[in-house]
Amino acid sequence: MSEAIDMQEQHELDTSWMEKMGEWGAKATPGKRGLTLDDIKVGSYGDLPKNSDNMTGRPRGATARPDAYRVGAYSVHTLSEIWLENAEFLYEEALQRQWSSATDVPWHTLKPLPDAVEEAECLLCTFFNEVEFVAGDVPARWIAKTTPDYLEARNVLSAQVMDEARHMDVFRKRALANGGGLMRMSGATSGFVGSIDLARDFTEMSTRLHISGEGAVLTMFRMGELFGQNDAEKTMYRLCAQDEARHVAFGVMHLRFMGATAPERCEEIECYLDEAEDQLLAGQQNPAGTQSETSEALAILLGGGVEQYDEGHRKLLVIRRRQLKEYMKRVISAGFSTRFENGRSPIPAAYASTN
Amino acid sequence: MILRGLLYVGNEPSKDSETAKPIQGVPNPTYEWMGLTNEWGIRVKPGEHGLRLGDVNVGIYGEVPERWEDQTRRPRGALPRPGIPPLPYSLRSKHEMWADCAANLYEEAIQRRWIPATEVPWDLLAELPEDVERSVCQICTELSQCANTELEIITYWQDQMSYGYFEVKQYLATATFDCARHLEVLRKRALSNGGGLGLESRGRVNRMILESSGGWTEAVVYLYLLRGTYLTRLLAGLLEYAHNDAESYIYSHMLEDHARHLTYGYDHLKYAATHHKGGAAIMRTLLAIGEGMFAAEIEDPIVKSAMAIIFGGGIEGGRTFGMERYLLLIREFLQDYLELCSWLGVDREETLHPKLKQYLEI
Numbered sequence: 148m149s150e151a152i153d154m155q156e157q158h159e160l161d162t163s164w165m166e167k168m169g170e171w172g173a174k175a176t177p178g179k180r181g182l183t184l185d186d187i188k189v190g191s192y193g194d195l196p197k198n199s200d201n202m203t204g205r206p207r208g209a210t211a212r213p214d215a216y217r218v219g220a221y222s223v224h225t226l227s228e229i230w231l232e233n234a235e236f237l238y239e240e241a242l243q244r245q246w247s248s249a250t251d252v253p254w255h256t257l258k259p260l261p262d263a264v265e266e267a268e269c270l271l272c273t274f275f276n277e278v279e280f281v282a283g284d285v286p287a288r289w290i291a292k293t294t295p296d297y298l299e300a301r302n303v304l305s306a307q308v309m310d311e312a313r314h315m316d317v318f319r320k321r322a323l324a325n326g327g328g329l330m331r332m333s334g335a336t337s338g339f340v341g342s343i344d345l346a347r348d349f350t351e352m353s354t355r356l357h358i359s360g361e362g363a364v365l366t367m368f369r370m371g372e373l374f375g376q377n378d379a380e381k382t383m384y385r386l387c388a389q390d391e392a393r394h395v396a397f398g399v400m401h402l403r404f405m406g407a408t409a410p411e412r413c414e415e416i417e418c419y420l421d422e423a424e425d426q427l428l429a430g431q432q433n434p435a436g437t438q439s440e441t442s443e444a445l446a447i448l449l450g451g452g453v454e455q456y457d458e459g460h461r462k463l464l465v466i467r468r469r470q471l472k473e474y475m476k477r478v479i480s481a482g483f484s485t486r487f488e489n490g491r492s493p494i495p496a497a498y499a500s501t502n
Numbered sequence: 503m504i505l506r507g508l509l510y511v512g513n514e515p516s517k518d519s520e521t522a523k524p525i526q527g528v529p530n531p532t533y534e535w536m537g538l539t540n541e542w543g544i545r546v547k548p549g550e551h552g553l554r555l556g557d558v559n560v561g562i563y564g565e566v567p568e569r570w571e572d573q574t575r576r577p578r579g580a581l582p583r584p585g586i587p588p589l590p591y592s593l594r595s596k597h598e599m600w601a602d603c604a605a606n607l608y609e610e611a612i613q614r615r616w617i618p619a620t621e622v623p624w625d626l627l628a629e630l631p632e633d634v635e636r637s638v639c640q641i642c643t644e645l646s647q648c649a650n651t652e653l654e655i656i657t658y659w660q661d662q663m664s665y666g667y668f669e670v671k672q673y674l675a676t677a678t679f680d681c682a683r684h685l686e687v688l689r690k691r692a693l694s695n696g697g698g699l700g701l702e703s704r705g706r707v708n709r710m711i712l713e714s715s716g717g718w719t720e721a722v723v724y725l726y727l728l729r730g731t732y733l734t735r736l737l738a739g740l741l742e743y744a745h746n747d748a749e750s751y752i753y754s755h756m757l758e759d760h761a762r763h764l765t766y767g768y769d770h771l772k773y774a775a776t777h778h779k780g781g782a783a784i785m786r787t788l789l790a791i792g793e794g795m796f797a798a799e800i801e802d803p804i805v806k807s808a809m810a811i812i813f814g815g816g817i818e819g820g821r822t823f824g825m826e827r828y829l830l831l832i833r834e835f836l837q838d839y840l841e842l843c844s845w846l847g848v849d850r851e852e853t854l855h856p857k858l859k860q861y862l863e864i
Contacts, residue, residue, distance in 0.1 A: 158829060160810055160821045161803035165636045169643075169699040176694070181619030184686060187693045204654070205702030206646045206689060212702050216709040219654070242617045242683070249552030249609055263536070270535055276577040280668075283675055284661035290678070291657040295650050298685060305653065305682035308660075312675030313612070315668065316555055319577065323544040323558040331538040332576040334586035344589055443531045460528045 169208045184235035184299055199224040199294040207296045223293040227409035229349050231400035234299035237393050241306035244393075246386050248317035256378040257325045263453045264376060265327045267444035272322035273330045274434055274441050275364075276315055281336040281343055282356055282394065283311030289349055303397055310390040317383050333441065350405055350412070351419050357398020359423030362477055363433040365391040366470040367445075373462060374448035395477065402481035417486060420478065424494055427474060435466050468501040538581050555669060556605035568596045568777075570666030578666050592662045597778040599663050599718050601769035604673040607762050611676030614762075616755050618687040626747045627695045633817045634745070637808035640700035641740065642692040644805050645756075646685055648733060651708040652763070653681035655725060659718045673766060680759040687752050700808075706799045710792060719774045719781070723788045726767025727842060728796055734760060735835040736809070739827070743812050768842060775846050785848045790855070797857035800832060832861045 175187040187193075192208040201207075201224075202217040223229050231237075260268065286304040293301050322329050336343060343360060346352035368391055371384020406413055427433055434441040442463060443456075449466075450459025471494055475487055486492040541562045549557060558564075563579035573588030593599055601607075630638065660674050692699050707729050714721035737760060741753035775782040800806065806828055811817055814824025836858055843850040854862075 158806065158825050160817065160825060161807045162817060164640065164701050164804045165633070167701055168636060168639065171698045172696055173693040173698045174696045175690070177624045182622070182624045182690050182694060183619050187690050189693060192693055203702055203705055204647055204650050204708060206643060206699055209643050209699040210701045212704060214704055215702055216705040218705055218709045218712045239619055242619065245612070245615050247552065247612045249554045249612070254548045254553045266536055273577060273580050277575045277580070280671065281575065287657040287660045287678060291654045302682040302686060305678050308675045309679035312672040316672055320553050320558050323560065323563060324546050324553060326543055326545045328539045328542045328544050329563065329577055329580040331535060331581040332574065332583050334574060334583045336575055440535045443533065443535070446531065456531060457528045
């Protein structure tokens, strides 16, 4: 190693950077939930820029270097475009509530089902295997487009990408674990105008994905106790519902923040909600929708067989009703209640007709 | 295609069952979807590690084609539906993303998940000499930007990967989450012991990785083979010189995650080099350029000095032993790198960038 000493000139210690670091003396302390992202919003490190000029990918609060390369062409760089007040909480909760489809679902409780019931379950699983990762692919794309100054929101989206991978996985496993198989795809999430994929604005995407699409699916997952045929399926739906609830919460809280901080965009958001509501009522993206073939499968599962289809359909109506009710609650919570009062939204009438 | 559900199509209960009392307003089911499957009768049982993603790769469901033309989200093995508008999946060949280990890495990532907020023993952080604390914080800042670059390049490519290779997409979802966790834990470490964040990286290698927009494989060359191999040594060095159990926990778990990322990266590059004509030659060209960028980056005095101070226990020790230890780290990295290149069939020993070669001669 003696030659290394000879290289000291080339590799001389430079400490000049020590004088140029970010704010010094930060000493966040863990609270009762450990050391959370919220706990480390100390001093200037907690200051969120309303408009981010970070084009180099530096962590929020680090010192900028004048010679750093501008590698980040972040199209989402305004706080109102992506922020939500409880991002830290949702991210930490996502970490605490991760689960494993390999070992946390009691697969041994799967028992052979009547053929029609197995087919119905497999159709539903094919649908979810197909659509669940739209909610992974699309948020992933937006992470790369969002300034790292909004780290907390990006981390929630990263957790969602993970959750959706697990959802895609658990439904595939279920379809292939009980004597069935995958069936015909639905094509519910494809490249057409108004789809989640093609949204060119984050809030537009979030409205379609989190509020409408995942909202409808969340209601369904919550009803998994009703249509799950065994503990494995009930567990699967229950665990997915936990994850989905966080994703929906992201959408609601973001919409609330956006409405409060960028009121000039509210009418635009109302238009997205108009489209989302059409999808909710009849679109293929809602597995319980009136035009979805998965609705037939659900009726079989809810009834317990083809012989009880009518009874199952009656329960399906309860799910649809609950979807509408929960959707309205979310939109009201997000601050867009007027649409239900001024006749703009068809949802109250649809809800009333389900009585 | 097997039409195995036709039994029910002609046997709708509301029509045929004499005893059933139809409920008014219930639409007659068509059951058109019944029986529409490519392969039926799959009954995979969980093994000793549960029901793993790779376990369900049976029959046609396990057939991974070399080319996946379908631009919809059709799950592999499911029946297509005509008339579905395509999505912009630009990566549709197996060699563009595949690694045989992806399904196993996916499950491993889930089993080895960790939670910085509650599992790192934060209460064991102890006050450090200011020069050391500043160095740790500077390295946390640098590593944050590495994690950020990895996050951004993965999420840029992830949604361009076809559903036919869903194991890779799912594995990359775990890597995405890992990167988010690294960003989180490094920030927490920097802001919880009386310090703060440091100077941002100049970003030469970050730029190189992010500008690899020609293909995911090209990004993997820089992200994992070059930068990733270096980061492994860096993290191992930090672990070796960790100041307390909190830091040990952080670095050891980051290393575990990083090892999975590299396993995927190396495995994918091997697959690409052996299954794509000309793939190895492209890698060689990329590396010839990348090595120069990398050499310039490690000449930047900030990381070098911060690591030397950590290794040396302070500025004084950093000038001698610490810097020697850092130079040894670089040499070890280069030895790993050359060995990996040789294994991949893109030998770099003779043509290694001269500025890197000098580290081997120390």
